[in-house]
Amino acid sequence: MSADESEEEFSLYAHEQAVIRQAEAMLERLDEVAEGVRQLARAYQDGYHESRRLVRISDRMQLDLHDANRTLSLQTRELNALNATLVKEIERREQLEQELRRIASVDELTGLHTRRHLLELGEHELKRMARHRRGLSVLLLDLDHFKRVNDVHGHVAGDRVLEHFGTLFRSALREDDVPGRFGGEEFMAVLPEIRLEAAAEVAERLRARVAEAETQWKGERLRVTVSIGVAEVAVDEPLERAIARADRALYVAKRNGRDRVELAETELPGASGQDVPDA
Numbered sequence: 573m574s575a576d577e578s579e580e581e582f583s584l585y586a587h588e589q590a591v592i593r594q595a596e597a598m599l600e601r602l603d604e605v606a607e608g609v610r611q612l613a614r615a616y617q618d619g620y621h622e623s624r625r626l627v628r629i630s631d632r633m634q635l636d637l638h639d640a641n642r643t644l645s646l647q648t649r650e651l652n653a654l655n656a657t658l659v660k661e662i663e664r665r666e667q668l669e670q671e672l673r674r675i676a677s678v679d680e681l682t683g684l685h686t687r688r689h690l691l692e693l694g695e696h697e698l699k700r701m702a703r704h705r706r707g708l709s710v711l712l713l714d715l716d717h718f719k720r721v722n723d724v725h726g727h728v729a730g731d732r733v734l735e736h737f738g739t740l741f742r743s744a745l746r747e748d749d750v751p752g753r754f755g756g757e758e759f760m761a762v763l764p765e766i767r768l769e770a771a772a773e774v775a776e777r778l779r780a781r782v783a784e785a786e787t788q789w790k791g792e793r794l795r796v797t798v799s800i801g802v803a804e805v806a807v808d809e810p811l812e813r814a815i816a817r818a819d820r821a822l823y824v825a826k827r828n829g830r831d832r833v834e835l836a837e838t839e840l841p842g843a844s845g846q847d848v849p850d851a
């Protein structure tokens with residue numbers, strides 16, 4: 573073999589080797605491509621199943637959502653109805669409470685303060701008096717022989733007289749005075765910023781007006797008189813003690829012939845008092 577031949581042989585061999593390597597490389601690449609295609613197909617397949625599953629889930633979710641929405645709408649309607657009922661109930665209770673407060677504080681027959689409310693307002697005035705020290709007085713009033721009005725003309729006539737007295741009582745007082753019905757035919761007033769003598773004048777004016785007044789009843793003119801006890805609340809004196817003193821003065825007015833005003837004895841410092849007289 574010549575040198576050329578061996579060279580050619582060598583190059584042929586090298587060429588074949590190169591082709592073989594190229595073919596092998598191509599096959600490798602083809603394998604990679606095939607694997608890639610397989611992966612892609614798998615991915616499509618998985619994706620298909622996944623999206624089917626997701627669609628099923630979303631269908632079910634949608635139905636559930638519809639159901640939930642329907643339930644919510646129903647509940648909202650029921651809640652709205654319940655809310656309307658509750659609002660009405662609250663309004664009704666507020667009205668009832670207002671009515672109860674009114675009943676507890678306003679005497680139905682005369683429109684004056686009730687005993688309880690009067691005492692509350694009295695305590696309030698007492699606190700104010702403790703600050704300004706301009707005086708505070710109480711009047712205790714009782715219609716005279718009132719039983720006779722009932723006995724002779726009937727209870728309804730008696731009511732009419734009480735009602736009329738309420739009007740006279742209120743009109744004889746100032747705006748700031750607090751008149752109330754203590755119970756039955758007994759009345760009381762708390763007069764802020766008034767000393768004993770001025771309170772006695774108020775009481776006397778009222779007594780005279782009542783004595784002159786007439787209550788019309790079924791063509792008859794009914795007349796009553798009133799006895800009044802007056803007390804000025806002493807500094808640091810509890811209200812009930814001043815009321816008890818006014819009550820004793822009222823008793824004296826009754827004993828001295830009725831249709832009279834009597835002043836309570838002055839409270840002695842440290843003297844022990846009596847409780848509020850019962851209605």
Ligand SMILES: Nc1nc2c(ncn2[C@@H]2O[C@H](COP(=O)(O)OP(=O)(O)OP(=O)(O)O)[C@@H](O)[C@H]2O)c(=O)[nH]1
Nearest residue numbers: 714715716717718719720722727728730731756757
């Ligand atoms: N019509 C009516 N009468 C009442 C009311 N409250 C109390 N009375 C009556 O008031 C009368 C009070 O009588 P008494 O306590 O004996 O006193 P009085 O007849 O006023 O005699 P003196 O107080 O001693 O002057 C009773 O007959 C009660 O029935 C009421 O709201 N309406």
